[in-house]
Amino acid sequence: MDIRDRIKILYNGGVIDEEVRELSFKTVSWLEKRYIKLDDEKGHMFLTHLTMSLERIRKGGQVEALESYLIDELQNNKVQAITQDFINFIQKAGKIQLPESEKGYILLHLCSLIGKE
Template sequence: MDAKLKERLEILVAGDLLTEELKNKLESLLTDFEASYQVELNNDNAAMLVTHLPMALMRIKRGEAVEDLNEAVLTELKAEEFYTDCLDFIEKIEVETGIEIPEGEKNYLVLHFCNLIKQQRG
């Protein structure tokens, strides 16, 4: 994970949009994702994910509702080669953070992670 992505997380902490504890867990999880899927996360390919993931987790902690992907996108997503792997990784995020991620948010996150893998292996 490059320095700009780490800086992005620090900015969220400084703005009280992310806790330091959750930031540390996310950095570790994202580093694990890089190693597991041979994906290099940088500001160009993962800026949206590294903003979305912590914001989503904080929204969930606050009990805010999340909409799901539309059916056509969801159907296409489920056909992706790495769909199950990415869904398993989201479940790992749940275990590590202690935050239960609603189905709709899981789908958005799986979409981000699948796209990262596809970009790197393209």
């Protein structure tokens, strides 16, 4: 299944709204332009998590932050720079401020995605 189809299913099922759907499509394009593959299970899991987190943020919800030692270890990873670019893109394109807890999970998922290549 194409990742865009998964986003459409979340939208058609009423899980996410139109604004989150459109931002999710933009994030897919952003990642693909940087040759970050989303067509496997890890890619689908990341985009599903991201889409759900964008909806949660829009509704004012939050998740618990990752343990600080994990964040410290991940921030020393080569993926840190692209993660920051990605976070900046989401915040600008979506006109939202991502909580630190969500940024940690984005870093974790991108380390997993990019590390597999």
